[in-house]
Amino acid sequence: MTGTATIPIIDISAEGADQAQVAKELVDAAVEYGFIYVRNAGRDISTEQIENAFNLSRTLFASPLVDKQRCKIEKNNQGWSGMHTETLDPKTQRVGDFKEGFNFGAFENGKATQPIPQSIEPHQAQLAAFREACHALCQKLLLLFGIGLGVDPPTFFTAAHTPEQLSGSILRFLHYPPPSATPAAEPADVRAGAHSDYGSVTLLFRLRGQAGLEILESGTGTGTWAPVPVTPPGTENDAAPPILVNIGDLLSYWTNGLLRSTVHRVSFPTAPSSLARGESAADPRYSIVYFCHPTDATPLTPVPSARVEAAGSSGVRRGGDNSSNPHAERRVLTAAEHLQMRLRETYLQMYADGDAKVD
Structure with missing residues (x-):
């Protein structure tokens, strides 16, 4: 591994x-790149x-195992x-990921619509507000993508991500x-196998000093892993680290395939060459x-943009959603089907019977 990943920093x-x-x-x-640091500054x-x-997050994962299992x-x-x-x-992992997670779906009137551990039940309104703030930031990013791609209208993406309707959007503690x-x-x-994310855009919040995230810089599956x-x-003097955004x-x-969905993973870095300056993998790692x-019902029909149309006619697919992936087959899917x-x-275990459907 040589050097850290090349990712632009943008203040939106x-x-x-x-x-x-x-x-x-x-x-x-x-x-x-498919990844962008977004300078937040609160x-x-x-x-x-x-x-x-x-x-x-720390409180949730410190909850008794029986309480977490109740929310499987x-x-x-x-x-x-x-x-x-x-x-x-x-395809390459000997065992599943070395991590635990908790996925929060939608909240209604500040209350979770799913079982949650007792330890965080008093904080549901706080979680709901944070999830809402995350979605609002994604809407800002999606509007900017619409403007930058010359989409007609530029609100094409934001209109498809209305929080009032059912979707696969998830707030996740790890x-x-x-x-x-x-x-x-x-x-x-x-710790987390090589993958590209499933949805539109991802926001990643991390804590200073906690190493592990790596991206495959070429995006082709044969490149170099970079921390x-x-x-x-x-950004060292910012009040909080920048938010990492990826496609x-x-x-x-x-x-x-114009916007790159880049393959990434979380490793057990030990060698100095696999660690960014000032970071360590010795302690527990938390991310949000x-x-x-x-x-869910959004049809993934071609985006009304000349630049996107030109990318399709070129036949080139990049990043995680390329021609080697079966789900990159060019047919109209709904957002729910894609997920x-x-x-x-x-x-794998949850769907082992071959007949299961996502509710």
Whole structure:
């Protein structure tokens, strides 16, 4: 591994910024890299909200096992998943991922619509507000993508992601135990297998000093794994690390592969060359993710953009959603159908009977 990942840093909320120029920079980054650091500075999601969310994550994962098991993940992609439940790269992984997660679906009137551990029940309104803030930031990004791609109308993407309708959008808490707590791990094992995300855009929140995330820089499946620093150069003095944004397979598929869905993983980095400066993998790793999806019934018909149309006519697919993936086949899917295919690949045991459907 040589050096850290090359990912642009973009401030989408800077006062007085030219929106068209910001949109162009955002699209260029999504086309070339598929990952973008978005400088937050508390303008879109407050530093306090992020800190509180991480505190709730620690509380949730410290809950008694029996309480977490009561909220076991279901085929609606909501609930708790324990160690090795997920297998994000089934073709190469010996065992499932070395992590546990909790997926939150929609909230109604500040209340969860699914079972949650008792330890966080008093904080449902806080979780609902954080999830809402994440979706609002995604809507801002999607509008900028519409502007930067010359979509007619530019609100094409935002109109398909209305929070009032059912969708696959998920707020996810993740906990990766430290290597000292996973002695069964072998050198080739990973904390989260190589994969590309499923939806439109993903927001990733991380804590300073916690290593592990790597991207496949070429995006072809044969390139070099490069660590993704939590705090890239130039953001060290920010109140919070920048939010990492990446393009999901659905948005790549929707834009004829123009926007790159980049393969990434979470490893057990140990060698100095696999660690960004000031980061370590010795401690537990926590991250928070918001996966933004269009409403379930949204047909993934071609995006009304000359640039997207040109990408389709070229026949070139890039990143995670390329021609080697069966779900990249060019036919009209709904957002729900696209998500169902990916969930079946990830939760092998849950769908082992071959007849299961995502609710």
